[in-house]
Amino acid sequence: MAAEAAGPHRDCAVGLFSIAPHLEEMIVIGSVNEQWERLTRTQLWRSLFRQGWPDTPRNRTLAVMGNVFLHLHPVRLPRAALRVTYTFCLGGISFLLFLSLTVTGVLLMFYYIPSVTRAYNDIRDLETVVSFGYFLRNMHRWAAHGMVITVFLHMMRVFYTGAYKPPREFNWVVGVLLLTLTFLLSFTGYLLPWDQLSFWAVTVGTNMAGYAPLIGPEIRFLLLGGFEVGQNALLRFYTLHVIGLPLLVAVFLAVHFWRVRKDGGISISGPL
Amino acid sequence: MQTQQTGITQRRPAAVVREQGATKVERQPQNTVLVWPNLLAIEFLAAALITLGLIILSWVIGAPLEEHANPDITPNPSKAPWYFLNLQELLLHMHPSLAGVIVPGVAILMLMAVPYVDHVVGDTGRWFASENGPRIAGISAVYATVWLVALIIFDEYVGTRRVLESIGIPEVIISIVVPVAVMIGLSWLLVILIRPMQPNAREILIALFTGFVAVYVVLTIIGTAFRGPGMHLFWPWAMPPRH
Ligand code: HEM
Numbered sequence: 001m002a003a004e005a006a007g008p009h010r011d012c013a014v015g016l017f018s019i020a021p022h023l024e025e026m027i028v029i030g031s032v033n034e035q036w037e038r039l040t041r042t043q044l045w046r047s048l049f050r051q052g053w054p055d056t057p058r059n060r061t062l063a064v065m066g067n068v069f070l071h072l073h074p075v076r077l078p079r080a081a082l083r084v085t086y087t088f089c090l091g092g093i094s095f096l097l098f099l100s101l102t103v104t105g106v107l108l109m110f111y112y113i114p115s116v117t118r119a120y121n122d123i124r125d126l127e128t129v130v131s132f133g134y135f136l137r138n139m140h141r142w143a144a145h146g147m148v149i150t151v152f153l154h155m156m157r158v159f160y161t162g163a164y165k166p167p168r169e170f171n172w173v174v175g176v177l178l179l180t181l182t183f184l185l186s187f188t189g190y191l192l193p194w195d196q197l198s199f200w201a202v203t204v205g206t207n208m209a210g211y212a213p214l215i216g217p218e219i220r221f222l223l224l225g226g227f228e229v230g231q232n233a234l235l236r237f238y239t240l241h242v243i244g245l246p247l248l249v250a251v252f253l254a255v256h257f258w259r260v261r262k263d264g265g266i267s268i269s270g271p272l
Numbered sequence: 273m274q275t276q277q278t279g280i281t282q283r284r285p286a287a288v289v290r291e292q293g294a295t296k297v298e299r300q301p302q303n304t305v306l307v308w309p310n311l312l313a314i315e316f317l318a319a320a321l322i323t324l325g326l327i328i329l330s331w332v333i334g335a336p337l338e339e340h341a342n343p344d345i346t347p348n349p350s351k352a353p354w355y356f357l358n359l360q361e362l363l364l365h366m367h368p369s370l371a372g373v374i375v376p377g378v379a380i381l382m383l384m385a386v387p388y389v390d391h392v393v394g395d396t397g398r399w400f401a402s403e404n405g406p407r408i409a410g411i412s413a414v415y416a417t418v419w420l421v422a423l424i425i426f427d428e429y430v431g432t433r434r435v436l437e438s439i440g441i442p443e444v445i446i447s448i449v450v451p452v453a454v455m456i457g458l459s460w461l462l463v464i465l466i467r468p469m470q471p472n473a474r475e476i477l478i479a480l481f482t483g484f485v486a487v488y489v490v491l492t493i494i495g496t497a498f499r500g501p502g503m504h505l506f507w508p509w510a511m512p513p514r515h
Binding site for chain 1: 312
């Protein structure tokens with residue numbers, strides 16, 4: 001009665017105090033462990049995770065085997081294959097940058113129209129109007145430069161460790177294709193801001209392709225969709241950049257990673 | 273009845289077993305560890321560091337954006353993206369078909385051929401192959417850099433073309449034969465130079481590959497930082513503005 005008279009605030013407080021004993025009960029009687037057990041027994045949890053917390057060899061094995069992404073890896077690997085001064089993580093870092101480029105690239109596509117009258121202003125807006133737009137663009141740009149560098153360095157590491165030797169010959173060839181595709185991805189993206197820098201860089205670059213013996217002019221025409229860098233070239237570069245080349249890279253990456261496994265995991269330098 | 277059935281099923285191929293397994297393992301892995309957590313922890317740490325680095329970089333340094341594209345105003349110099357500036361630099365010294373298409377095409381094919389030239393297993397996984405390896409790589413890097421810088425300076429201030437044209441040498445020789453001879457000749461000379469170390473196939477490849485990387489990197493640096501208006505050489509700190 002007194003609580004009622006004291007208004008809603010008092011009501012609330014009284015309400016809280018009245019569950020408090022139950023809370024205490026829950027804490028005392030149902031230990032954290034028990035709550036955890038209860039959670040992991042729910043249908044929802046079990047539909048997501050098929051093994052227990054990965055703190056036993058068995059659960060760790062199941063965690064790697066049962067997850068589509070982790071399954072890129074074997075369950076166990078030689079201790080020597082962990083040595084960072086062997087791979088310098090360069091293949092993995094190249095892959096990470098490729099993934100970052102995919103995410104930031106998709107977000108950039110929300111704001112960009114590949115039209116000679118719109119493109120430049122869209123990039124301008126990213127820099128000045130769109131929240132975090134400049135950040136998004138910078139991340140895409142620097143990750144792209146970074147990927148060219150890390151893929152090249154990865155090739156150097158594979159070369160100097162002799163990791164291209166049988167049975168890995170074919171994976172080296174796949175790698176060279178990936179390097180070429182990485183250059184092409186970066187180059188097609190270069191045109192998209194449609195500023196003086198991109199326009200003339202692509203003019204210079206496609207002129208070089210035009211010097212191919214016999215079919216140079218035809219190659220150049222095919223690339224540009226015309227005789228000079230214009231709307232058709234922008235559309236072609238855009239399409240190649242956002243879908244054509246990324247799909248090709250994804251396919252070759254699948255082959256590359258599959259091959260690493262089929263060649264017996266990464267090469268290692270003797271017993272450790 | 274039952275034996276008959278078994279007889280039939282036995283003749284049906286249940287699985288194709290290859291003489292060589294699809295998975296090729298050179299040696300039985302000794303001393304193995306679980307991927308979770310050993311490898312995954314390293315991968316997570318590397319991914320976190322690179323992501324952090326990328327975020328900081330994108331926070332501090334802005335990507336360039338110049339004026340709207342204008343086909344009527346050609347900037348001087350007009351440069352390709354940095355990773356193609358090595359080819360653009362070659363363009364200054366040889367026939368455009370060579371510089372723009374043939375040299376990079378041959379380079380890609382030669383890279384692909386590497387595992388088929390050196391296919392001797394046994395030293396897989398050993399950095400620089402042998403004790404001689406690092407020395408060969410070092411010699412090759414210095415050799416390639418010195419020759420390259422010397423040739424570029426010679427071509428800029430004396431001019432192969434000017435010299436050869438003045439004595440009536442035909443264009444094909446100037447723009448195709450001479451550059452090809454220089455590229456093949458200097459690679460060959462490098463192999464001769466390391467011969468006293470009795471290199472095997474892998475060590476010869478180390479010499480050539482290191483030369484290739486050195487040329488690629490030095491050409492890129494010169495194209496990026498040392499070429500100004502008219503694609504002439506300038507010191508980076510005395511670079512005239514682009515116009
Ligand atoms: C998009 C580019 C690429 C990605 C994302 C990539 C990724 C990877 C990864 C994650 C590995 C596992 C070991 C490691 O990280 O070193 C690997 C191994 C390998 N990569 Fe790549 N790679 C790329 C390009 C290349 C290139 C350009 C080459 C060579 C020309 C190459 C040749 C190889 C070979 C031969 C192996 C096996 C190495 C060993 O067994 O030690 N890859 N790659």
